[in-house]
Amino acid sequence: xKKLDFDFYQRDNVLKISEELIGKVLVTKWNGAVTxxxxxxxxxxxxxxxxxxxxxxxxxxxxxxIMYAKGGVAYVYxxxxxxxxxxxxxxxxxxxxxxLVRALEPMKGIETMLKRTGKEKQDHTLxxxxxxxxxxxxxxxxxTGLSLRSxxxxxxxxxxxxxxxEIFTSPRIGVDYAGADALLPYRFYVKGNANVSGKPK
DNA sequence: GAGTAGATCCTCT
DNA sequence: GAGGATCTACTCA
Numbered sequence: 013x014k015k016l017d018f019d020f021y022q023r024d025n026v027l028k029i030s031e032e033l034i035g036k037v038l039v040t041k042w043n044g045a046v047t048x049x050x051x052x053x054x055x056x057x058x059x060x061x062x063x064x065x066x067x068x069x070x071x072x073x074x075x076x077x078i079m080y081a082k083g084g085v086a087y088v089y090x091x092x093x094x095x096x097x098x099x100x101x102x103x104x105x106x107x108x109x110x111x112l113v114r115a116l117e118p119m120k121g122i123e124t125m126l127k128r129t130g131k132e133k134q135d136h137t138l139x140x141x142x143x144x145x146x147x148x149x150x151x152x153x154x155x156t157g158l159s160l161r162s163x164x165x166x167x168x169x170x171x172x173x174x175x176x177x178e179i180f181t182s183p184r185i186g187v188d189y190a191g192a193d194a195l196l197p198y199r200f201y202v203k204g205n206a207n208v209s210g211k212p213k
Numbered sequence: 214g215a216g217t218a219g220a221t222c223c224t225c226t
Numbered sequence: 227g228a229g230g231a232t233c234t235a236c237t238c239a
Contacts, residue, residue, distance in 0.1 A: 055231075064231065075224060093221035095232045112231060143232050186231055206220085209232095216239085226228085 013037065013168045015161050021083030021102045026109040029102050030056040030200050033167070035174045036083050038098075040114060040149045040165050040177065045124050047149050049139050050172070053208045055184045057099070057175030059108040066194045067108030073174035077155050079108035086165060088146070095143030098151045100167070107162075114142045114185070114206045116149075125149070136206035175199040185209065 016036065057065040059079075066089070067077045079089045079101055087099040087110055101192035103109040116139040118125060125138055131168040136178060139148045146152075151165075158165050181197040188194050201208045 057231075066231080073225065089231075090223060091230055092232055093223070093230090097231060099231085110231095114231090137233095159236065184231075187228085215237100215239090218235095220232105220234090220236105224229095 013170050015166045015168050018082075018084040018161070021077055021100065021160065022104055023083075024103055024107070026056045026058050026102050026111065027198065030054050030111050030198070031099075031179060032111075033100070033111060034179050034200050034202060036115060037119065037168045038149070039120075039168060040111050040151060042150050042164060045121060045150075047121030047124050048119045049145075049149070051113055051115075051167075052117050052205045053113075053115035053199070055112045055114060055200070056198040057110045057112065058198070059103070059110075060078050061195040062190075062196075064184060064187035065108065065110070066084050067110075070108075072108075076108065078139060081157070083109075084160050086151075086155055086158045086160060088151055090153050090154045091143075096146040096151060098149075100144050100164055103202040112142060113145055115140050115201070115205075115209055116145055117205060118148070131186050138207075140207050141209045174202055 013041040057170050060070045067079045083102040083104045085101045089097050097115050129147050139145050180203045182199045183195050184199045
């Protein structure tokens with residue numbers, strides 16, 4: 013298990029980073045309780061040019077400020093008052109690129125995840141969808157700005173990789189309001205993985 | 214199985 | 227004061 017370097021996040025091609033993030037391992041360790049999962053679905057948000065992004069048109073507020081930070085930190089956003097979404101900030105300072113982690117394949121700490129989500133046994137919904145990913149891993153909006161190489165939260169490469177032909181792209185989910193940009197193929201996912209949101213297998 | 218409505222709260226206008 | 231990068235459950239076929 014090797015934590016990804018800041019160099020990985022600070023490249024300027026957010027689509028390439030998204031694609032490479034598939035298969036990596038997201039780990040949280042709050043108060044010694046370790047939970048982790050392999051990333052099987054994510055979406056790219058390409059900053060000021062992207063109508064679906066919070067930073068569209070260079071919009072810069074206290075909430076979105078963290079997207080303008082240099083790559084390698086977390087951006088956690090609360091949506092619909094219920095769901096929290098975990099994003100990876102990428103690119104350099106003043107370029108508001110981010111990647112939304114939408115689904116994981118559970119690895120370690122499944123017991124802990126079940127407890128957090130109130131489920132009795134593991135099924136494909138445990139870490140399916142951004143809201144559930146955050147709930148299962150115990151990620152909270154107060155974690156915004158945390159480094160992705162910190163002790164509590166990081167993304168690592170354990171040597172595993174999906175084959176190119178297992179990774180598919182599609183339009184993003186839940187961004188209909190973004191007009192034409194909602195159709196951009198900025199979503200990356202592992203074909204046939206039960207944890208990927210959308211239709212169950 | 215598919216489609217739709219409701220939940221619920223922080224942030225920006 | 228309004229709306230949002232969602233999920234779930236319930237209805238109807």
